[in-house]
Amino acid sequence: MTETTPTTNETKEQVITPWEVEAAPGGSVDYMKLVDQFGSTVISEELIARFEKVTGKRAHHFLRRGIFFSHRDLKEILDHHESGKKWFLYTGRGPSSGSLHFGHLLPFTFTKYLQDAFNVPLVVQMTNDEKFLWKDMTLEESIKFTHNNVKDIIALGFDIQKTFIFSNLEYIHHLYPNVLKIARCVNLNQIQNIFGFKESDAIGKFTFPPVQAAPCFPDSFPHIFPLNDPEIKNIRCLIPCAIDQDPYFRMTRDIAHRIGHQKPALIHSKFFPALQGHNTKMSASDTNSAVYLSDTPDQVKDKIKKHAFSGGGATKEEQEKNGADLSVDITYEYLTFMLEDDEQLKDIAHRYSTGKMMTGEIKQILIDLMNKIIIRHKEARAKITDEVLSTFMSIRKLNF
Amino acid sequence: MTETTPTTNETKEQVITPWEVEAAPGGSVDYMKLVDQFGSTVISEELIARFEKVTGKRAHHFLRRGIFFSHRDLKEILDHHESGKKWFLYTGRGPSSGSLHFGHLLPFTFTKYLQDAFNVPLVVQMTNDEKFLWKDMTLEESIKFTHNNVKDIIALGFDIQKTFIFSNLEYIHHLYPNVLKIARCVNLNQIQNIFGFKESDAIGKFTFPPVQAAPCFPDSFPHIFPLNDPEIKNIRCLIPCAIDQDPYFRMTRDIAHRIGHQKPALIHSKFFPALQGHNTKMSASDTNSAVYLSDTPDQVKDKIKKHAFSGGGATKEEQEKNGADLSVDITYEYLTFMLEDDEQLKDIAHRYSTGKMMTGEIKQILIDLMNKIIIRHKEARAKITDEVLSTFMSIRKLNF
Numbered sequence: 010m011t012e013t014t015p016t017t018n019e020t021k022e023q024v025i026t027p028w029e030v031e032a033a034p035g036g037s038v039d040y041m042k043l044v045d046q047f048g049s050t051v052i053s054e055e056l057i058a059r060f061e062k063v064t065g066k067r068a069h070h071f072l073r074r075g076i077f078f079s080h081r082d083l084k085e086i087l088d089h090h091e092s093g094k095k096w097f098l099y100t101g102r103g104p105s106s107g108s109l110h111f112g113h114l115l116p117f118t119f120t121k122y123l124q125d126a127f128n129v130p131l132v133v134q135m136t137n138d139e140k141f142l143w144k145d146m147t148l149e150e151s152i153k154f155t156h157n158n159v160k161d162i163i164a165l166g167f168d169i170q171k172t173f174i175f176s177n178l179e180y181i182h183h184l185y186p187n188v189l190k191i192a193r194c195v196n197l198n199q200i201q202n203i204f205g206f207k208e209s210d211a212i213g214k215f216t217f218p219p220v221q222a223a224p225c226f227p228d229s230f231p232h233i234f235p236l237n238d239p240e241i242k243n244i245r246c247l248i249p250c251a252i253d254q255d256p257y258f259r260m261t262r263d264i265a266h267r268i269g270h271q272k273p274a275l276i277h278s279k280f281f282p283a284l285q286g287h288n289t290k291m292s293a294s295d296t297n298s299a300v301y302l303s304d305t306p307d308q309v310k311d312k313i314k315k316h317a318f319s320g321g322g323a324t325k326e327e328q329e330k331n332g333a334d335l336s337v338d339i340t341y342e343y344l345t346f347m348l349e350d351d352e353q354l355k356d357i358a359h360r361y362s363t364g365k366m367m368t369g370e371i372k373q374i375l376i377d378l379m380n381k382i383i384i385r386h387k388e389a390r391a392k393i394t395d396e397v398l399s400t401f402m403s404i405r406k407l408n409f
Numbered sequence: 410m411t412e413t414t415p416t417t418n419e420t421k422e423q424v425i426t427p428w429e430v431e432a433a434p435g436g437s438v439d440y441m442k443l444v445d446q447f448g449s450t451v452i453s454e455e456l457i458a459r460f461e462k463v464t465g466k467r468a469h470h471f472l473r474r475g476i477f478f479s480h481r482d483l484k485e486i487l488d489h490h491e492s493g494k495k496w497f498l499y500t501g502r503g504p505s506s507g508s509l510h511f512g513h514l515l516p517f518t519f520t521k522y523l524q525d526a527f528n529v530p531l532v533v534q535m536t537n538d539e540k541f542l543w544k545d546m547t548l549e550e551s552i553k554f555t556h557n558n559v560k561d562i563i564a565l566g567f568d569i570q571k572t573f574i575f576s577n578l579e580y581i582h583h584l585y586p587n588v589l590k591i592a593r594c595v596n597l598n599q600i601q602n603i604f605g606f607k608e609s610d611a612i613g614k615f616t617f618p619p620v621q622a623a624p625c626f627p628d629s630f631p632h633i634f635p636l637n638d639p640e641i642k643n644i645r646c647l648i649p650c651a652i653d654q655d656p657y658f659r660m661t662r663d664i665a666h667r668i669g670h671q672k673p674a675l676i677h678s679k680f681f682p683a684l685q686g687h688n689t690k691m692s693a694s695d696t697n698s699a700v701y702l703s704d705t706p707d708q709v710k711d712k713i714k715k716h717a718f719s720g721g722g723a724t725k726e727e728q729e730k731n732g733a734d735l736s737v738d739i740t741y742e743y744l745t746f747m748l749e750d751d752e753q754l755k756d757i758a759h760r761y762s763t764g765k766m767m768t769g770e771i772k773q774i775l776i777d778l779m780n781k782i783i784i785r786h787k788e789a790r791a792k793i794t795d796e797v798l799s800t801f802m803s804i805r806k807l808n809f
Contacts, residue, residue, distance in 0.1 A: 141589055148586055182582040186548050189541055192613030197597075200612050212600050213592030216616035 037287035082274035101134035104154035108303035112281030112291030164390035187223035225273035252277040284316035321368035332364035437687035482674035501534035504554035508703035512681035512691030564790035587623035625673035652677040684716035721768035732764035
């Protein structure tokens with residue numbers, strides 16, 4: 010059965026592709042519609058309970074709060090893990106800016122949590138080839154962004170013994186056998202249906218999906234998964250990613266068995282919304298939409314105060330009278346991503362929505378929290394030497 | 410101005426693409442029509458004279474006999490050479506069989522002549538990725554064919570100091586920057602127009618043309634042409650190839666200036682016809698159509714006697730009465746490719762066409778000549794050790 014339903018459609022509804030996140034006019038992204046359209050499964054309370062049982066820990070707040078909300082074959086990965094079989098994590102990043110922003114932290118923070126919880130190897134693909142093909146940048150710029158972004162990623166605390174980070178421009182010859190195998194199984198018609206590319210699009214765009222698909226398969230990493238391992242064809246892969254990346258992996262799941270591999274499993278997050286509101290995501294291409302890990306305390310204060318869309322009253326009086334509409338309030342939304350303490354979050358929600366807390370106050374809480382995270386990140390990043398970066402990106406055995 | 414006219418058309422005319430050579434029903438390949446359709450230029454007597462002047466030698470019989478018959482910018486290459494500027498030769502082979510056949514010798518024999526005549530570096534691309542995408546073979550088979558074919562190529566006498574042979578599966582990361590630059594400049598519509606691919610074709614086919622185009626540019630080989638050479642953008646490339654490969658390079662010529670490079674120049678050969686006749690070429694996929702460099706003397710005798718299409722009379726009497734029609738006679742045609750002695754060839758043509766020579770006699774001359782070439786080749790090939798092969802395929806400086 011094919012899972013490759015089109016990602017875009019002709020009506021004026023939301024458009025969610027790996028390159029465009031745009032809610033229906035005037036609305037927020039409708040995630041349930043996406044689940045329906047993509048054919049994935051919502052993560053149930055029962056599955057979260059199972060997750061906690063297998064890991065022996067309380068579920069990450071991204072799971073508890075429905076930020077990672079959808080999946081494919083997550084139950085099978087938990088079964089696989091419980092029976093002691095091998096699997097690995099795969100995530101990635103398209104380096105389109107010098108520094109990561111808070112939106113990028115989402116998949117990486119969750120991936121680090123999964124790596125720690127399950128003690129499995131992780132591969133991280135830096136798609137500098139993709140960014141060159143889609144953006145108006147030179148190869149040299151995409152390479153520079155890659156190295157800067159990798160330092161940011163490493164600074165999040167990934168285990169050097171269990172993590173391999175690679176850039177497509179440097180690693181493509183290792184991926185190429187699987188790229189070719191995949192590219193022999195998918196035809197033009199399927200690529201157009203899945204990704205919505207047009208006749209006037211550069212041929213490079215059509216050639217990229219197999220490159221993002223190849224790391225789903227363990228034999229793309231013979232230094233991590235020796236080719237003579239009789240179990241290599243049974244090694245599974247779990248991909249934590251924002252749901253806009255799903256089309257790549259629907260395509261991959263459709264053809265995995267044809268090249269003798271397991272389907273990759275997925276766990277999908279919602280988007281980290283732009284400062285301006287829920288209708289799109291933070292974008293590295295629009296600096297006013299995002300807070301960067303390289304921003305100064307004043308820049309953070311300025312961006313949140315000026316740009317973070319508020320669901321609070323227009324005046325002190327209105328806010329005291331009606332309270333804030335949390336469902337559109339970006340400051341509150343950001344706190345649900347970043348504030349781990351459930352009780353504190355609940356208290357803020359209560360006071361802000363009932364008018365006992367002013368917009369200025371909640372924004373200050375967020376500013377302080379973001380600046381704390383940024384300072385911690387800058388300290389960690391300062392310790393990432395070029396040598397550490399080289400080690401993470403070197404072809405070597407991992408220990409797991 | 411675009412040079413990308415479609416390669417195929419809807420009428421029942423000849424179809425010449427990199428994957429199919431089929432004359433119009435009942436006819437031979439119409440080369441003048443191809444020149445017209447592709448927009449290349451016939452090699453004139455004047456250009457051959459210029460060629461002889463620049464090289465200081467009599468032109469190769471492939472040139473004199475119109476076997477290499479068409480070109481793009483060959484005059485400019487001669488000017489470039491005369492003014493002392495750098496250029497290189499680029500040719501290739503798709504390894505689809507364990508051994509080369511006589512058809513494959515055509516571009517390589519001529520390329521070796523050019524390398525000797527001009528003392529320039531040569532790069533040879535082994536497109537094992539292409540063969541995997543188009544043929545029903547495994548990657549392992551395509552790699553095995555590659556190594557066997559490279560030994561055959563080396564045995565033709567290429568200068569180890571001036572020749573770099575690479576396989577796409579091993580060298581793709583070095584080509585990838587130019588592959589991406591090219592793939593960003595050509596859109597789907599153009600690829601479909603040039604190559605005639607269909608919606609049901611594997612996406613891998615659409616992704617291959619930039620891979621065959623990338624070696625036209627000197628910065629794909631920084632070990633041969635250092636990137637810090639201020640003249641690197643002025644280094645030109647000449648491609649000796651059969652005319653069916655022209656679509657790749659029309660595409661490349663169209664976009665070369667957009668990525669800051671010179672257009673590749675071309676010199677096109679006719680096809681080495683199949684034993685069965687002029688309507689198609691020798692094909693490694695049809696063993697009865699071709700004589701291989703690995704064939705035994707008896708196999709050669711058998712193939713020529715049984716399969717070489719004859720323009721001679723059906724009986725001794727008819728041949729004596731009417732003589733042979735040289736224009737359809739494959740044995741005679743093969744001699745025009747292989748017999749260097751103009752006088753001897755002229756004598757054979759005269760006697761055979763006037764009925765003084767029987768089909769059996771001319772076939773015996775060809776059998777003896779082919780077996781002589783095969784024996785010489787087998788002796789040369791036996792001397793090509795794995796070490797020599799490794800050196801030709803290693804990334805190293807060339808001396809030129």
